[in-house]
Amino acid sequence: MADTAPPSKSRDLxxxxxxxxxxxxxxxxxxxxxxxxxxxxxxxxxVGAGGLGCELLKDLALSGFKNLxxxxxxRIEVTNLNRQFLFRLEDVGKPKAEVAAKRxxxxxxxxxxxxxFCRIEDKDIGFYNDFNIIALGxxxxxxxxxxxxxxxxxxxxxxxxxxxxxxxxxxxxxxxxGFKGHARVIVPGVTPCFECTIWLFPPQVKFPLCTLAExxxxxxxxxxxxxxxxxxxxxxxxxFDPDNPDHMKWVYxxxxxxxxxxxxPGVTYSLTQGVVKNIIPAIASTNAIISAAxxxxxxxxxxxxxxxxxxxxxxxxxxxxxxxxTEFVKDKDCxxxxxxxxxxxxxxxTLKKFIDMLEEHPKLLMTKASITYHGKNLYMQAPxxxxxxxxxxxxxxxxxxxxxxxxxxxxATGTIDKDNRKSSGLRKLRVVFKGVDGVVDMDMAGGA
Amino acid sequence: MAEPKxxxxxxxxxxxxxxxxxxxxxxxxxxxxxxxxxxxxKNLVLGGVGSITxxxxxxxxxxxxxxxxxxDDSSLGHSKAKCVCSFLxxxxxxxxxxxxxxxxxxxxxxxxxxxxxxxxxxxTQLVEDSMVKLDRICRQENVMLIFARSYGLTxxxxxxxxxxxxxxxxxxxxxxxxxxxxxxxxLRGFAEAIDLNVQDPVAHxxxxxxxxxxxxxxEWKTSHGGTLPSTREEKREFKELLKSRMAAMDEENYKExxxxxxxxxxxxxxxxxxxxxxxxxxxxxxxxxxxxWVMVAALKEFIANEGGGEVPLEGSIPDMTxxxxxxxxxxxIYQAKSEADYLVIEERVRNILKKIGRDxxxxxxxxxxxxxxxxxxxxVCRYCPIEDEYNNPSxxxxxxxxxxxxxxxAVGFYILLRAVDRYAANFNHFPGQFDGGLxxxxxxxxxxxxxxxxxxxxxxxxxxxxxxxxxxxxGAAELHAVASVIGGIASQEVIKLITKxxxxxxxxxxxxxxxxxxxxxxxx
Numbered sequence: 009m010a011d012t013a014p015p016s017k018s019r020d021l022x023x024x025x026x027x028x029x030x031x032x033x034x035x036x037x038x039x040x041x042x043x044x045x046x047x048x049x050x051x052x053x054x055v056g057a058g059g060l061g062c063e064l065l066k067d068l069a070l071s072g073f074k075n076l077x078x079x080x081x082x083r084i085e086v087t088n089l090n091r092q093f094l095f096r097l098e099d100v101g102k103p104k105a106e107v108a109a110k111r112x113x114x115x116x117x118x119x120x121x122x123x124x125f126c127r128i129e130d131k132d133i134g135f136y137n138d139f140n141i142i143a144l145g146x147x148x149x150x151x152x153x154x155x156x157x158x159x160x161x162x163x164x165x166x167x168x169x170x171x172x173x174x175x176x177x178x179x180x181x182x183x184x185x186g187f188k189g190h191a192r193v194i195v196p197g198v199t200p201c202f203e204c205t206i207w208l209f210p211p212q213v214k215f216p217l218c219t220l221a222e223x224x225x226x227x228x229x230x231x232x233x234x235x236x237x238x239x240x241x242x243x244x245x246x247x248f249d250p251d252n253p254d255h256m257k258w259v260y261x262x263x264x265x266x267x268x269x270x271x272x273p274g275v276t277y278s279l280t281q282g283v284v285k286n287i288i289p290a291i292a293s294t295n296a297i298i299s300a301a302x303x304x305x306x307x308x309x310x311x312x313x314x315x316x317x318x319x320x321x322x323x324x325x326x327x328x329x330x331x332x333x334t335e336f337v338k339d340k341d342c343x344x345x346x347x348x349x350x351x352x353x354x355x356x357x358t359l360k361k362f363i364d365m366l367e368e369h370p371k372l373l374m375t376k377a378s379i380t381y382h383g384k385n386l387y388m389q390a391p392x393x394x395x396x397x398x399x400x401x402x403x404x405x406x407x408x409x410x411x412x413x414x415x416x417x418x419x420a421t422g423t424i425d426k427d428n429r430k431s432s433g434l435r436k437l438r439v440v441f442k443g444v445d446g447v448v449d450m451d452m453a454g455g456a
Numbered sequence: 457m458a459e460p461k462x463x464x465x466x467x468x469x470x471x472x473x474x475x476x477x478x479x480x481x482x483x484x485x486x487x488x489x490x491x492x493x494x495x496x497x498k499n500l501v502l503g504g505v506g507s508i509t510x511x512x513x514x515x516x517x518x519x520x521x522x523x524x525x526x527x528d529d530s531s532l533g534h535s536k537a538k539c540v541c542s543f544l545x546x547x548x549x550x551x552x553x554x555x556x557x558x559x560x561x562x563x564x565x566x567x568x569x570x571x572x573x574x575x576x577x578x579x580t581q582l583v584e585d586s587m588v589k590l591d592r593i594c595r596q597e598n599v600m601l602i603f604a605r606s607y608g609l610t611x612x613x614x615x616x617x618x619x620x621x622x623x624x625x626x627x628x629x630x631x632x633x634x635x636x637x638x639x640x641x642x643l644r645g646f647a648e649a650i651d652l653n654v655q656d657p658v659a660h661x662x663x664x665x666x667x668x669x670x671x672x673x674x675e676w677k678t679s680h681g682g683t684l685p686s687t688r689e690e691k692r693e694f695k696e697l698l699k700s701r702m703a704a705m706d707e708e709n710y711k712e713x714x715x716x717x718x719x720x721x722x723x724x725x726x727x728x729x730x731x732x733x734x735x736x737x738x739x740x741x742x743x744x745x746x747x748x749w750v751m752v753a754a755l756k757e758f759i760a761n762e763g764g765g766e767v768p769l770e771g772s773i774p775d776m777t778x779x780x781x782x783x784x785x786x787x788x789i790y791q792a793k794s795e796a797d798y799l800v801i802e803e804r805v806r807n808i809l810k811k812i813g814r815d816x817x818x819x820x821x822x823x824x825x826x827x828x829x830x831x832x833x834x835x836v837c838r839y840c841p842i843e844d845e846y847n848n849p850s851x852x853x854x855x856x857x858x859x860x861x862x863x864x865x866a867v868g869f870y871i872l873l874r875a876v877d878r879y880a881a882n883f884n885h886f887p888g889q890f891d892g893g894l895x896x897x898x899x900x901x902x903x904x905x906x907x908x909x910x911x912x913x914x915x916x917x918x919x920x921x922x923x924x925x926x927x928x929x930x931g932a933a934e935l936h937a938v939a940s941v942i943g944g945i946a947s948q949e950v951i952k953l954i955t956k957x958x959x960x961x962x963x964x965x966x967x968x969x970x971x972x973x974x975x976x977x978x979x980x
Contacts (some may be wrong), residue, residue, distance in 0.1 A: 019517075019519025019933075023931045024930075028929075029926055030922040031922050063940070068524060070937070071935070072935060089502075091466070091502055116525070116528070117521075117529055136728045187958065223779055273706075291951075292498070292947070294944060295944075296940050300937045303937045303940075304937045314969070315970055317971065326627065327625070331972065333972050360781065
């Protein structure tokens with residue numbers, strides 16, 4: 009009883025995409041059209057081409073996606089080679105995104121991957137809007153925060169403060185450390201976004217200054233003394249570069265001296281690197297598991313071929329194997345995926361005054377803000393060319409710049425000072441102009 | 457510093473040089489190199505495993521190009537084993553890679569002794585009959601075995617090893633070994649020499665909490681007839697006592713002492729897990745006993761004698777607010793006792809080895825030292841043979857799983873994975889494997905599954921129609937993403953088994969890609 013149909017390259021995937029099922033997504037419409045549409049129209053962006061990114065590109069390319077793009081600002085290093093399997097020894101020094109894209113396209117015909125060797129902040133917000141789904145293989149909280157804010161900035165709410173489905177930009181986020189990892193699905197407006205659950209991440213370990221300066225007790229203290237205190241004393245002005253082997257050796261030698269002074273054992277070069285660079289141990293297997301889980305969710309979101317993860321999967325392989333699914337709930341007041349920080353203004357307020365106000369606004373505390381409105385640059389702090397071009401807008405009333413619409417969404421990008429840590433952030437602002445026809449009173453806005 | 461070994465830096469930080477050395481000595485055999493097997497091996501090759509041998513008799517088909525990264529257009533028509541082998545070799549030229557173009561089933565039937573040359577066999581995509589046969593062979597030859605299977609949106613991973621002992625279990629969170637409730641003379645002497653009531657405020661707030669607690673425990677015992685705080689009220693009182701000795705609100709060392717006071721209340725002696733190991737029949741050693749059990753026997757003697765009911769002291773102390781001088785001296789005290797305890801154990805190990813007719817120095821010092829440091833964290837893993845699990849699974853557990861919402865899909869898939877193998881044995885194809893006649897396949901699978909449940913004694917329990925339909929929908933598809941998860945998990949377990957670090961999974965892992973409520977089933 010052999011199969012008489014012509015051989016299909018997606019022989020296995022076809023079973024999921026061409027056949028009807030009962031445990032599937034609500035919009036699932038199985039058939040050849042679905043499979044072909046996925047290949048032709050679905051566009052997925054992979055953020056990061058490292059341990060998770062390499063796996064994601066392979067997994068997505070072998071899960072029916074043919075239009076992929078990947079963005080990563082790093083170059084390949086020797087220590088990547090134990091898990092970032094798309095890279096070889098002779099690739100060391102080359103941009104990860106470019107080599108990864110090339111390798112996958114070489115092996116899997118029919119897939120097109122566009123690499124972007126740059127920082128995620130270097131791309132226009134509009135770039136991210138071109139994709140159906142964004143898959144994250146990042147290694148920092150800051151980078152996740154940024155992409156999350158970008159994806160959530162596309163979200164619009166209707167007059168009843170319900171999120172509009174066509175503006176939802178789903179993201180799938182994975183993270184790993186040693187034998188542990190997580191995979192989560194973020195649908196802005198529906199599931200919690202990254203900011204809604206920022207409390208999930210444990211605070212970074214910071215040693216008290218007096219311990220480093222006066223009462224060191226272990227090797228890490230000696231290392232951080234050399235790195236954070238002694239370096240500046242001796243090299244005032246020169247920035248410490250963790251990727252410079254001479255700088256690292258200097259820190260190691262100073263740490264050894266200090267350890268000897270205090271009779272503390274355990275300073276090694278390896279530990280010095282680990283502490284200074286905050287090295288996270290990493291292996292191929294955990295990255296493979298988490299990326300594949302993320303890919304499955306991406307496939308399900310794009311095709312509806314099965315139910316989606318709701319919404320956070322944690323994985324721990326240290327002792328036996330433990331997986332757990334938690335359904336976190338969205339924070340309705342979230343600054344990022346919520347309806348936006350409400351700012352009420354007089355129609356006479358200039359753009360300059362508005363930008364200054366953002367510094368003081370308790371929910372924002374944003375300095376050096378650049379403002380965009382429906383993709384249009386109202387004022388850009390940088391680069392100098394754009395600054396000059398938009399400078400004249402500063403003296404104009406914001407109401408005029410916003411086409412005299414009584415209320416609308418603006419996006420502000422600037423420096424946010426949170427817990428003494430400055431990072432670049434993007435925030436959604438819901439601007440409402442007072443005393444304009446149609447908006448008499450905030451409470452009546454919905455029914456007008 | 458760019459020697460090739462640097463590439464292993466990120467994993468050396470997890471399992472160290474010894475773990476890496478164990479990996480580099482290991483020889484792995486893979487059965488079937490579809491995506492499940494290939495992805496498992498890829499992770500091991502990247503990690504630097506010593507050698508791999510791929511056994512697969514199939515040729516690369518058009519459909520393989522859509523699910524296996526290790527083959528490409530130029531591989532069409534060629535031996536899959538050969539193509540996968542050559543790609544894996546590219547990933548790490550330090551690994552010795554070989555392939556054998558033969559069906560694993562044929563090898564199992566006609567050449568069982570083939571497997572004895574390997575450290576471990578990774579058996580992927582085998583059906584039940586072959587699994588049982590291979591399991592018997594590997595048990596006989598003392599070769600470690602792990603099964604991995606991907607099937608649509610489900611799959612499983614199952615280790616099969618008679619016994620696997622772990623010294624370096626490296627648990628995430630484990631209480632430090634401070635002995636605050638039972639200080640030995642040197643620790644007590646050290647604490648006595650420090651005056652808690654020192655006038656200098658800097659000195660006052662740089663006394664380590666270990667010293668504070670040892671002294672306060674003594675003070676408490678004197679006024680409470682020699683007993684430790686035990687009731688909730690007493691524990692609260694003890695904390696108040698600590699608070700009362702603070703000279704200022706910002707004394708971190710006292711805050712740490714209060715936070716750490718639960719370590720004083722903790723029960724003395726050894727854990728029930730360790731007691732179980734000590735009571736194990738293998739602890740009655742003989743000439744064939746492994747090094748691990750010889751050391752357990754020595755540990756047992758130590759606990760009953762010099763240890764006074766306790767294991768050898770672990771020897772390290774956590775960081776705590778303290779002057780450098782106090783901290784370093786305290787560290788030395790703990791290290792000295794740890795070293796002294798180790799010497800006793802080492803002596804006992806030598807004597808036991810002599811008694812059973814082995815060279816008294818045949819267990820290296822480093823091994824004994826590691827054993828002492830990890831005495832509280834030892835693990836013994838045992839896995840029943842596959843056929844026992846298949847013939848006599850625990851009914852109580854099955855019932856529990858089938859009626860628990862969080863487990864029902866996973867255990868449903870477990871039953872169905874067995875059912876499809878029975879189905880295939882009867883009808884020569886998997887249900888839903890071909891597009892025509894799906895309805896008939898569904899109804900046949902249902903009958904097969906019910907009869908399986910009956911055979912297992914689970915009359916009255918059923919699987920949902922939806923799950924049975926879903927299993928047919930899968931049609932034995934080997935999806936790349938699922939194979940990648942299964943391969944990731946299998947490779948991680950192989951690493952644990954070979955490095956003998958961390959604790960391998962127990963039971964049978966069933967992957968559930970529908971809602972990701974995968975589960976570990978303990979069915980025997």
